[in-house]
Every structure is written in C-alpha cells, then in structure tokens.
Amino acid sequence: MTSTTTTTTTESGNCQLQLQLCVRGNVAWQELPVHLRSVLHNNQRDYEKYVFNYSLRNQLRFRGNLASKVFRQEQRYYELLIQKNINSLGVFPYHLADIVTKGLRVTPFNYYLDVLSQLLRSDKSYDTLPNFTAADCLRVLGIGRNEYLALISELKTHTPRTLLFSGKPNPLDYLPRLPVRVHMEPWWRLDIGYVLETDIRLVTPGERSLLDDLIDFGAQPTGKCDYHVVQSLYRKGLIYLDVPISGEDRISIPPLRNFVMNRVSGDYFENLLYKIFVSADEHMTIAELAQMLQLELDSVKQAVSFICRLGFAQRKHTDHESGQYHPSWADSNEQELPQTPQITPLNYNMYASGSNFDLQQQQQQQQSSPKSPKTPKQEKDKDKDKDKDSSSIGYLSSDGNTSDFSFANITTPTAPNNSSNTTNNNNNSDEQELSSELEDGSERTTTTKAKQQTAAAQSQSSAKSGKRVGFLFDSTLTAFLMMGNLSPGLKNHAVTMFEVGKLCEESLDSFLAELEQVSLLDAEGEGDVSRYFAHAVILRSTICSLRPLLPGGLDLLRLECLEGLDWQTRDRVLEKKYKLIISATPLTATLSHMFSIPFFGQFVRSSDATPMWSKLFYNHITGYGPPSLLLCRGTVLKTLPRLFLGYGKLLVNILHSDAYVLNSENFRNLNDQLKNGCVLLQGYGIRTAGQLHYESFPFHATDASQAKWANHRAVQKLAEHLDLRHQCGYITFLNTGVPDLGCEDYELQVRLKQPQRKRPNTKSNHVPNDLLTSPDENHFAATPEHGPANDYTSSDCGQLLASELAKCTDNSRVELLSQSSVELPIGDGAEPLAAESPSPELSGVEDWTLLDVNFGVPLFDVDTNTRICEQLVHRLCSDDNLRQLPASGQHTQQLFLEFVRQCMHFEEEQTATQLREPLQPTRNLPHPRINLAFENGRVGSWNGR
Template identity: 35%
Template sequence: MLYPYHLADMIVKGLRITPFIYYVEVVALLIELEKSYDTMPNFTAADCLRLLGIGRNEYLELVAKARSLGRRGKAKAIRALLPRVPLNIPMQPWWRVELGYVLEDDVKPLGESERALIDLLIDRGSQTAGTLDYHVVKTLYRRGLIYLDVPITAADKVSVPPLKGFVMNRIAGDYFETLLYKVFVSIDEHTSVADLAAVLQVECELVKQAVSLYCRLGFANNLQPPPVAPQHPSWREAVTTHNHQPYRQISPLTFDPNLDDDAIQMEPIILKQTPSTSKQSPEEQVEPSKNGGQRVAVLFDSTLAAYLMMGNLSPDLKSHAVTLFEVGKLPDESLDSLLMELDKVVADPEIEGEARRYLAAAACLRIALRTLRPKLRPLDLLRCEALHALGAAARTRLLSTKYKLAISTAPLCREARAGAAAGSLPHVGPAPPEAHTPWMRLYLYHVAGYGPPTLLLTKGTQLRGVPRLLLGYSRLSVSWWGAESALEGAGAAAGALGAAAALLAARSALRRGPVLLQAVGVRQPAPLRHLMFPPEADTCPESQAMWSRHAGLRRLLRRLRLWRSVGYVTLADIGVPDLGCARPPATVQLVPQRKKKEICGMAKPVSEISLSSTESTEKYTEEYSKTLTRLQSPIESHFAVTPTTESKNSSPANGFTSAECGQLLCDELDNLALDDVTKHAHSKESIACSDDLVPIHSSSTSIEDLKSEKKHSKEHSTSKESIASDDLVPIHSSSVSSENLSKKCDRSSVGALEDLLSPAEESISMFTQLSDKLTEMSATEGDSGVDTAHYVSDDEACKPERWTIVDLQFGIPLFDEALCEKICKCLVERIAKPELLDKVKEDNEFIRSDILKFVSQCQVNITMDKLTIHFLQVILYFFEY
C-alpha cells in the first residue's frame, strides 16, 4: 500500500520510518517472495519509481540477481542490492520542510549550513522550502533527517497534465486508491477541493490528502500555490519536474555528497510558473460559478485508449493515452497538446500493417476534436468505465454540475454502457445498456423487417451441425454476450469465420452464455457499407437513394427518430437478396414450428422388387438420367450458385472442397453401375431401405417400425412404378423418424421440387425461396390479426434488397475518417442546439423503453416455451410412473 503521508509526523518522528525506508522494505519483501511486479498497486509502484528508481525492468533484474543468492542471509543480501539513499526527487518551493527523527550521531558529519537548518527547524518549526537553501534541503532529505509536506487547502484548484511516470499495474481495491481514481476523473481546473468534496460526498480532508499525493507524485499542479517570500536564489535552478528518460536508473548504493547529481539523475529543469495548462486567455477561461454545466462531454471506452497505447505511434501520444485510461479524463485545457501529437502521427507515412488500424482511430479522434471544439468548447474527454466507478449518485451530481450534453463515440464495448454513464444529460449515443448486446441487432431486424439469417441459441444448447437456417453460407459470424463489436471496418465484415470454425467457436461459447449466429457470406465475407443518419445531412446521391428506396431503412428512420440523432447504419451484401418482410409484427411472437413432413423434402427408398426386373431397372435408370441435371437440394435451389450439371470444375455452395472426399465420391458412384444394381436386386441387403435413405431432420425410431415399413414397401412394389427422382434428396443421418417414414408411400410428393422451401422457412425468419411463396406467406401473416398500427404508412410490398441491415450505432465513428467528419459536422450544425436538447432526451427515453419492451417480450416468450416443455415432461413422467 501507499506510504501514509498524512501520518508522517507520527511515523517519521516516532518510528523513524521515512518513505524511502518503507518502500525499500516493501520491494525487498516482494523480491524475497518472488512476487510479480504487477502485485504492486499503481500509485505505490509510481511512488517507488519516484524514490527508488525501480521500475518494471529494474525489478526483474533484481529478482534474477536474488535467485543466485544462497538461502543463508538472503534477506540481508537482497537489501544490499537495493538503493541506500533516495533519488533526487523534484521539489516545489511552496512545499513545507519538517524535521524528522534526528540523533546526535546524525549531526556529527553535517556541515555548518546543515546544522544551522536543523537548529532553525527545532526552534521555529516547519519552514517553506522556497525560503531555504535548495542544496541544503536536498542533502538533508537524502540523509533522511527531514521530510516534506505538501499542503493543500479547501480553496486550492489543481490541473492534471498528461501523466508521466505512471505505472500501470493494477488497482489494489483499498479505500484510498479507490478515492484517488474518483478524484482523478472528477477534478478540473475550475473546481476547488471543497466543491469536489461536495460533489463526491466525501470528507474534505480525504480529498485534500488525495490532491496532495497527486502534487507530490507530479501528477497534478497546484494552480494557486501559497506565496513564497522571500525566495532563496538557489531555487532558480532547482529540479521541480521529472525528466523521465534517465528516471529509470537506480540510485547508487553508497552516498557521496560531492557526487554530481546530474550524472546519476536528471538534467536540472528551470522552475517555470505554469498556473494552467489551458491556452485560453483569462477572459476566455470559464468559471463554474457563471456557467456551470456548460461543458460538453465526449464519452469513449477503454478500446480507444488501448488503440492509442498499443499502436506505438509516438511516446508523447502514449502519455496522453495513459492519461485517458488511468485518469479517465482529458479536459479541454489539455486537448491542444493532444491535437499537436495527433497531427504528428497522422502525417507520418511510415506507419503500416496492423498499426494502420490504430492510426485510423487516432485520425478519427483528431477530426472529431477539430470539428467539435470550435462550436462546442469547452469539451472534455471522459471514459465511461471511470464514470461508472464513481457510483450513480456521484456521477449524476458531477455531470449535472459541469456538463450540458454528452456525445458518444462508436462502436463502444459492452462495459461502457454509455447511456447509463451519461445519466440524465441529453445524450447523442446509445440509450439503453442493451444497445451493446446482441439484443440490439435482434431489435433492429424486428423493427426493420430486414436482416441477415440470424439464429439465437440459449446457453447450454448442443450444436451438432450447421442449422438449416444457415446452410449454404460459408462465412458465419459468432457473437456471444460479453463480446466486443466486430464490425469496425469499412471493407469486408470483420469477425467472419468459416462455417467449421464458426461452429467450433459457437459450441465452446454456448457453455458460457447465449450465442448469436449470423450468415455473413455465401462464398466470401460480405462487403460492408455505412450510411450516416440523419439522411438529410448526407450529400451523397447514392446514399440518399438508398434511404428513400430501402423499406427497412425507412422503418428504422421513423421508429427510432433518426432525424434528431447522429450515427451510422451498417449494411452488408451477404450474397443472397434479402426479400424482407412486408409488415413486421408489432410484438414478438414465437411462430409454432411447422411439421417436418410439410416442409422437408422426402427421400424415397428404392424397393427391392422395383429393381427385380430388367424393365424396372431400365425405367429407373432412364428417369434418373433425365432428371439428374435438374435435381437440386433445397440449398442449391435457394442460392442458385451450385452447378447441377456434371462438371469436375464445379464447387459446392458452402465453399469447402476436398480432394479425398471427391475421390471417395467417384469410387462410390462407380460402384453404382447398372449391372451391379441388377445383380444385387434380389438380395435383401442390396438396398437398405430404412438406413441409407432417410428423411431430413429424422428422429430415432424402433426396430418394429422399420420392419413394418419394409413390409409396407414390399406390398407396393408390385406396381413397378419407378421412384421419382425429384424426391431423392441426399442426406446423411443415422436415425429414422416414424412420422417421416409414414410419408414414404405418399405419391403426391412426386415432383416436389417446387415445394422445397428455403433453409430459413422452418424457423422465425423473413427469408423464403420463391417470390410467389413469400407473397402467399406475407398475405397470410398480414391478415392474422397482428397489431401493425405503428406501420400504418408502410403498405408497400416487400422488395428484394441486395444490401441487408446488419447493425446500427449512435455516435461518432472512429474507423472511417470521411464518415466521422460528416457526422461531426451534422452534429454541430443540426443536433447540438439548445432547442433540440430536450427532444434528444425524449427520443432516448422512447428508444430505451422500446428496446426494453422488446427484450422483455422475448424473455417472456422463451420462458413460457420452456415452462410448457417442462410441464409436458412432468406429465410424461407421471404417466410412466
């Protein structure tokens, strides 16, 4: 834990434990136990780096040296490896010098000036450091005879510049470190310590201690320091700030007062009075008493800070990224330096590879700040996760006191919950927390009537094959609760996996939570297209035509009131036209699953007697050869991409090819020669009627059913009618359904190619195979009594669309520079107006309630369905008993 500086008068004077001695013992104990450096909390590690000069690399080197030591006297040997005196830490002239635990033996080696200072402290008490000789104060401090106090009053105001020397380890979880992070995200140049304590509802003394530690570690600057008069001339060249490049060196093991400090430490930095990091003139600086709540908050998540850090774009930009992540806030006064670094990075042509993705985020952030600041200044960057750490009450007080509008970036991770982070502010961004989950996509498809084939699987579902809904697609997207947004690019769909890989990922994820499977390409990942809203602000004629022509986009525009918000809609070309839904129902309904005999093509077994004669064999062979070119599976007839003629160059619809499987298929076809079939026609084992050719989606059956079915097949075999090859559908199954077996002798299924439905018809979806069948189904559903009052103006018939709706995000995109600039301009010119802020709040409330209503309807339906199944299981168990 941190050294308790607020108890230094008792710990130093009573126990003679200075901060340096304390941290030496802490590091020695960690090395002796071979603990990881990450076990040291953030602020503790930063204080160790300041006093001992031991960072992560130095700690690993010390651990390696300690492992080579013997067991006997290991603790003493470890302490011999550590520094014996503290580093030459930066000091401020307004700090207070206090007398420590001084013995008579400590005074003997001192010079006259050092003794005179000790006598002064004994006689008159603590003194302001700036009125004393800087070199004498530094010498006594490094000997441990004095300690420094950083006084903070309730009226002081501080600023937090970009962090330097901060160690990103972990949060300990103790009350004081938690308070340090709360103060970090709440503090600014215009709020006093007393006002900050009132906002956080924390004792003012605790806030003083936190701000004092910030100033001690160099993470904050006091804007109103106490006056120092008269100031000693030696402080003109005092070290007041860290130069962190040589800050990594370990201090010497022996103390030599004549040794030049600059050789082992850092270059002296001339003391400069920088009361504020803001570049505004005094007349332009905003006072909270006059315009409290006039700032604009731009909400972002940890992903943006991670991109700016991981990209290694520039060292100075990395310090800003650390500030965005650890402090959780970058005020308007510090944005000028951030923009300077962003300008340097964007202009660098040598950035290539994966770093281009991080560069795109930096470039979009630069464009957003350049566009928003001139009209919405002052503007602060706030991290959503840091706001959540404040608690609901403190967050509400903070936002209502300082801000008037919240704007979100997009896409955001699930933990961001921007709507909850914005609180009661007018928020241009996702309203409910469910907007970052797969519920949002299901809601969009429900409202728009358009969307890719989507299947929601509950937790624990056993997935043993590709669902019929997704057959024919070689690229699938797997999303599970807690996953981050994958659609971040402007090209092909990110996160698109092959069917086999997607199934493996889904099976693994289903053990932990629900999974959303989506089709995102027949042969290759679907290309994406982003349309901004409101449509009136987009000057692209093609985009305007898309908004006016696409029925699903028009429904979203009306239902979500997109003309008073900004964001983008993601469209995808999945390779199959989206036929849409003419009148999407107002409420969520679980459509009863149709009987399999009504929706599945039946594979008719070839009876033994039908092939017992040469006549029947020739007839079967002739019909089979005639219909071979037109026989199609339901998937092939739906997508019309698989060649049905005999061709060695043809490829399957799912995109998977295998030389071994092709050779095996050729061998099997060679074995099906006509003479072989005639030779084994009278054998009872020549054709396994009920084992090899089985109906689609068959279930298990008993042996008695199989025997009866074989007998039934023999009775009808004397008719010598050949089996229509339209009914032969290649399937692979090991079980047989008695329900489907009863349909084998149904001659009405001959020529049933027109009755084969698409893979999506047997589940809740808006896709069909044929336009006439879709029209019939749409007419039936339209007269079913479903309330469609909210679609009164939407009477057009469903139209096939090449581009289907995949996702919708509110806010400023951080992956496309052109799209980001257009949305930011629209936000400044159309949305961020005082007369529209109340309307924005109303729209957010409506969207939040509408999505929550949709989610509740889905959960109620799923729960009732599960209860019904459980009730039936109980009844069956009762009768069996």
C-alpha cells in the first residue's frame, strides 16, 4: 500500500511539472498530450483555469503568454496579480515595473505599505513576512522587526476620543509617507513612472530636465545622471529603477547585509533565489548558471536582478565601465547610506520629518497656493485625508491625486471584524509555510570596521581559478556561530552560511579574521556555552589546513541548501566546481543521495534511523560494544531488560534528536518515546556515566600514542571489513567499567531465531539439587498456586544459568561481580576486596569497548581534528587515494545494507524467500520490525526479557 501511494504521488508530481512546462511553453489545449488532458478531466475550461492561476502565481507577463488567450482584460489581469501577490506577502514584481508602475502607479513603496497595513490590521507577527519580503520592506520603508513591534504597540495604545466608538485606528496613518534613501549602483537604469501634471509643479528645474530627457530619449543609465536628482525623483515616486542583467554577466555573493530571517514561503521565485545562492559564483556567467540549473535564462536573470537590487549579490564590473559617471557619484557612497539601515521616525502623525524634501515641499505648497489661511483643525483634517489617499495602492504622487485606473477599487480586507479571517484565507490558499530553524533575525548591517575589512580582503585576494575543495556542514554549526556571543561580526557570516548555504573562498579572509577574535580562554566558566567557542576555534584551524589543498581554494557548503536542489542538478553543480567534498561530522541533516565526486564522509545516504542501524552494524562486525537493544515502535517495557542488569546508566538514542543518558530505574519513561518511533538503548555505566575517548583514523604508524588503540581488537576487526586507510574519521570508545569479552565464535551473517513460545506447565514441581547440571537434566517449574515473579519457566532458568556459568572462568568471574549492585561489607582487620581486572593474557578482553564510528572531520575535539587534517593534507587528498575512495565507500555501503536486510526478517523467513531483493541504496533505510539485541558480541532477536 505504501509503495503504491508513493508511486501515485510521484506520477502526480510529474504531471504537474509537465503542465507547468506546457503553460510556460504556450502549449494550447489542442496540442496538449492525451495523458495531461486526462489529468484535467478532458475539460478545456479546467486547463484555462490552471493557466490563469499559474500565470498569476508565477507573475508571468500578460502579452506573449497563454494568459492573454484565456483572459482578455490585460489591466484587470495585472490588478489581480498585484492583489494576489499582496495577499500572499510576496515581493514586489520588479520585472513587471514597466507595466505596474507606468500603468497602475504601483511602486515598491506603496506596495509594501499595503503589505504591512494588511499585517497590522490582522494583528499578525513580524515573522509572518517571508525572508525576502521582509528584507525588501526594510530596504524600501526602513521598517524592520523592532520598528514593526513599535508600530503594533502604538496602534494598541493609541485610543483618541474619535476612535472610542469607531474601532481600530487605520494602520496607514502610522506608516511612513516617503521611502528611505536606497542604495543605487551607477550601472542601474532609470525610467519615468506615471507622472501627472500636478507632479511637475513640485519638481526643481534639474529634476524637470531629467524627466524631459527620460520622456524624449527613454531609459538612461543611473550613473550618467546627477545622483542627488535621481534620489529626489525616486523619493517623490516619479521614476523607477531597473537592474539590468545579461547572460554574459558574472556575480559574486558577499556576506549578507540587511537580511531578515523570518520564514520561507516556498513559492517558485523564492526557491529559485535559494538555488542561485548556493550555485552561483564569480567565475560562472548567468547563461552558464541557467544552463547548469536547466532553467529559463529570463527567470534566472530576473532572480539575479532582484538579489543585486537588495545588495545580496554584486555584479562583476568590466574595465570600460569605470570613469564614465556623473561627478556627483564620486561621494555617493559616503552620503548615501549609514552603516545601520535608515529608519524613518515612528511618529508618523507629524508630517514634517525634518528632511530637505519635506521642507522644500512645504515651501512650494505655500508659494503656489495663495489661499486664505486655514485653521489648525482644517490643516489636520486635510493631512489626514492625504494620508489615506497616499496609502492606496493606486496612489503614488505627492499631490494627493489617485490614478484613474479602477485598480484602487479592488476590495481589500479592512473591516475589523472579518479582516483576520479574510487574510488567513488569502495567505494560506497557495503557499506552504515552513518554520525557520532560527527565529531571531539579523536586520542590521555590520560595523564600519567589519565592512572595511571585508572590502580590503576581497581586493587583496586574487581571483582563484580551477576546481575547489568543498567543506560540508549543517545548520548546527551556523546555530553555534549565531547563538554564541563569539565575535561582533561573526553573526553576519553565520547568517550568510545559513541563508545562502555557502561561504565562498573570496569571503574566507574576513571570516577567518572574525574567527581569530574567538579564544577558548573566553569560554572558561561558561558551561555548555563553551562548546560554541570550541567549534569556532577548531573551524578556523580546519579552514586554514584544508584551504591550500587546491589552487582554487575552499568553499563552505551547507548540506540543507544542497538538498534543496534535485540530485541531478546538485551533481552538475558539484562536478563543475569541486574536485572533492570533505564533510564535518557528525551531521544532523540527512543526505538523500550520495555525491558523484570523491567524498570524505558517510558511506550511505542518511535517514532518521541511520545512526541506530550504524551503531548496531559496527558492534556486530567487530563483536565489541556495550549491551544494546533496538526496540521497535509500539514496544512496552514492563521490567528492565535482563542484559542491562547491573548498569545504572543507559544511553538512549531516539529519532530526530541527540542521544541522552538515563538512569536505569527510570526505564519506564522510554515507553513514551516508543510510542513515536524506534529507540536504541545501550549500557553506559554502572554507577556513573562511562568515559569516552575519541581516536582518529587512519592511524599514524609512527605515533606511539595511537598504538594502543590501533591494536584494539575491535579496531582490528573493523579494519578487516571496512577501509580505514583511504577514508578519514574517528572511532568513539567507551569505558563502562565492565570489561568486554568480545565474541569468540564470530559470524558476519546475522541469523535471527524466532523466540520460542512458552509451553504450558503441566509437570510436577521439582527443585534441583545441583545447580550446575545441564538444563536438559533438570526441569524447573513453578507451583500452580505461586507462579514465578519474573515469568521464567524451568527450562528458561536452566538455559540462562548454564549460559552465564559457561562463560565464567576464574579470571572472568569478576565481570559478574562488577555487574552486581550489592556492595560486600568489609570486616574488622580484613583486607578490602579489590575488584581484580581481567588478566591481559585473556584472549578478547578489552577495558574499552566500541561505541560508534564516524566518517569525516570533527569540530569538537582538537587532537582528533588536527590528526585528521594532517592526514588529509599529506596523504588522503592525493589523486591515487581519490580514485580508490568511491570503490571503498561502495563496498562498505553494500556490507551495511546487507546487514540491515538480514536484521529485518527471521532466518526462517529468509530461507523461505531465497530470492529476496537487497535493500536499494537510493531508498531510505527502514525502521526495525523486530526487536534486536546485541549481547555477547553478536546481534540477535530479543526474547522480551
């Protein structure tokens, strides 16, 4: 049933993708394939509705698309497109500015006024805004998280006498009247907007001259015009800016500034932006980027234009562009923007904000209108009416006139009673809301010093060509860098690593400069926070070690962002740009498909149950490990399992979370975890938690400190089945206080025996005289009146006792004593009874046992990290080793998948189905269906005791 549902879902997704391609390819109904017609119930009207809704949702241009054939009203189409975009809290459609700004007088300024007013009316939190919408609101309106919270507070506390009986105040009365000064680049182009005759009365001669030039000669490069005139006309809303991108352009992505981390909306344009973030670099043209992503060139150019407009990407300039700009642009960088975003005052009831433009406007109004003076009340009412008009989506001009288009009459949710429901229905119609992993956003830029360091580092670093090394990390590392109070400018890079999903070689100098300010001495006395400092310090040494491996340098890649690409696109991106990938370990994110290039990391695609299976796998192939139980979902523990008797501490491994230590007497708490998924229990210590030791591999032949661990019997067994010479990672050893005897009769194959059912007890009671006789000679039975307290039958007790005593020797009886929680009293004058450790000559006995094996580079232990980085630099990254690496990983993967397959069925079931197919490496690992126990060096089915 599950496979059938999955197949149906996949086919439905393929049909939807084909329909989208047909809409973008202007395929008419008559030319639509038969199987796609059947999806639409052979109804042409359904196809027209799909075309119309898809065109609105993806902001397709009306002319030249199927939308013009199924809907005849072009103006109404763009009106609905804007309103739908506002309801879904999307970004302003800058690629349609020549239509919506010139025709509908909709600018980014009044567009985002309506977006924020809609949120304020429905009492929505600031986190409701998607990331890129919030960033553009901050750029255009100057309203970030703190300003929005102040607006909500003022709306709730503002209760004038006129509003006591009329409901909530209008949020548009508190929003800014003018856009803030935005960043402009000289290579941008400016064009005239919707200009009325009344607008011309309020412009200076220089502004009017520029408007005339735009009317006569069309769009002009921004750098050839006076910078101050351009800024003034932009704030008056009489021009709009275009960011032209060609297929031959190249872009670079510096550390993000003014990015707001709220949530992702999941729409097409946002997904495209994140794909470009993780795929683009300054050595690749936009055309090559579109070809690699297999996307339309126009869509990629629109997305790149938007991120350049926000300042998240920079276009690489050519030599002939410099020195051709207006002289006013020479000091524009110093006068344009402060280091923190310019925030307009929150008391928007006061019309005069003190700016030069506001004073100039007031003077011109006084000179051009020689009318009778008005009372203060009339002036206040007039200003209030102007505010309401200016907040309309059809309004742009500063004179208070609205557009003649009927778009301003589109209904918007304004009623206090039903505004919340209407907004909820509109917002949740087509978009899927995903919770952000980090709630606290970064809305401010870095300091001037940090910006200067970044610019200096980028100018000094020469452009590195050739393939690079990719260092793979996950969101846990970015959380550590942002949560810790490590360095003032480090959070900016952490936001880039999280949102962009990549930190390129060109930005590593400034990143290392910030990491250099972090010291482990600052972590003293910080408790758990000290691991944040340790990760930052070790990350810096790792980058410094691995960066010189290739001439192209090193890029930091976030696994979750790579997983956002389909695996074919991801492989094309990695094969084009990287020679090898080195993974940090352990990774909490899942890897859905193995890399096609050499990869120093895990050998199998990951899922939520992979850590549990892998631990059991390493214990089984070596015969060493603490007693372990892998329990299926739905299992109920009534008593402490027998193999954990004597252990006071248990290590609990659950799905989607880190392992934790549990006192054995609290084992019943695990029943709540078992309701949600499988659980792996491991013995972790007698009275206190066991000691851990990390040892790196491959082992140094000349390192005396590693000789002890290299000769460990578990390591020797591990080396027989896994390739520890061509891979890198670390082995976790555990000392529980109980020596590990290993497994003498080792067998690689897992043979699960079905537990025998309890036979009815009909024999007479018989108590044996000799406890050491074989279980076949004695038949223990409980009296009918008083059954056994632990449900053990006579034959069960005999088998249990015989198996325990058969393992005991004179030197190994201490193991049974050490597992007992009973303390022996010491008499007067008697020597204390010392717990003798097993003799070293005893075969297979080890004080330390194997807990886990991880492949990659750890960022929490200095010694282990240093040794692994040395091996990577001196030996592992050689061409010979890289050629052998894929075959080594494939062999380990096959061995691991075969182990999991054998653990899914009893031996009787396997013999009955000899032709059972092995597990596919492209599918998720299944959860266990049989309770498994690792005891006495081998994996078997658990009998429930």
